[in-house]
Amino acid sequence: MSLVPEAPRPRVVMSPDGLPLATYDFGDPDAPAVLAVHGFASGALLNWHASGWTRDLVRAGRRVIAFDQRGHGASGKPHAPHSYSMDLLVDDVTAVIDTYLLDDVAFVGYSLGARVGWHTAERMTDRISRAVLGGIPDADPMRRVRVDQARAYITDGTPVEDRVTNGYLTMAAGVEGNDLGALVAMVEGMRDSIEPTPENAPTQPLLLAAGSEDGIKDSALRLAETASHATFVEIPGRNHFNAPTSRHFREAAIAFLGDGLSGDR
Numbered sequence: 001m002s003l004v005p006e007a008p009r010p011r012v013v014m015s016p017d018g019l020p021l022a023t024y025d026f027g028d029p030d031a032p033a034v035l036a037v038h039g040f041a042s043g044a045l046l047n048w049h050a051s052g053w054t055r056d057l058v059r060a061g062r063r064v065i066a067f068d069q070r071g072h073g074a075s076g077k078p079h080a081p082h083s084y085s086m087d088l089l090v091d092d093v094t095a096v097i098d099t100y101l102l103d104d105v106a107f108v109g110y111s112l113g114a115r116v117g118w119h120t121a122e123r124m125t126d127r128i129s130r131a132v133l134g135g136i137p138d139a140d141p142m143r144r145v146r147v148d149q150a151r152a153y154i155t156d157g158t159p160v161e162d163r164v165t166n167g168y169l170t171m172a173a174g175v176e177g178n179d180l181g182a183l184v185a186m187v188e189g190m191r192d193s194i195e196p197t198p199e200n201a202p203t204q205p206l207l208l209a210a211g212s213e214d215g216i217k218d219s220a221l222r223l224a225e226t227a228s229h230a231t232f233v234e235i236p237g238r239n240h241f242n243a244p245t246s247r248h249f250r251e252a253a254i255a256f257l258g259d260g261l262s263g264d265r
Helices: 044-049 053-059 086-099 112-123 147-156 165-171 180-189 215-226 247-262
Strands: 011-014 019-025 033-037 065-066 105-110 126-135 204-213 230-235
Touching: 011 086, 019 044, 019 053, 019 086, 033 044, 033 053, 033 112, 033 180, 033 204, 044 053, 044 065, 053 065, 053 247, 065 086, 105 112, 105 247, 112 126, 126 247, 147 165, 147 180, 165 180, 204 215, 204 247, 215 230, 230 247
Parallel strands: 033 065, 033 105, 105 126, 126 204, 204 230
Antiparallel strands: 011 019, 019 065
């Protein structure tokens, strides 16, 4: 018997460029809303539902709307690199917020989802009240992936020599339903996308978090130090891949989001 409640059926939101985005709505529709955005090669249900986030946020009196980013889960998975950029990912978040008629929403993102959240919050100061951004680096770690080797492996099984590229492919292939062609297209398409910097830091209250064993911890801490209303939480004993399952992380995030119910922005 699973300890995780059954997930709702996905509802489709169309992106501005015509891709179907699978969204999942948990909790009381009248409760304060949280938009949850997953990391690279993950998905809404894996990142947020199977790990206990939706359960705990709903218990804390929140409505949770999660969605599969383009290239992931039950959403559209284009194979053209030009279908992926930070601007397009931010546009997808905006489309979900607009479709659900959310005027005041908190953002929770991890890894790629945290990078998307950084830029979305910076552009939507009137509608995103605060944000929890876990595992956020100040540069795109996927730039180290050898796209040529990844494509050769997908096409004809050519062994991947580059260690970083092999690690990403192994991680992505380990998630049921992942489309490696779409994910490699995302890696290539986002090569020149905007990155989090002190100059584009959101002004809303932010909680940045990273595992104590995560190689990007120091860069996440630097970002927290540059933002005007940011705090940093270290997730003890966790690396980049298992930090989302940490109860310590969930409790810190829920406490931070609870502070926003008083109207503090």
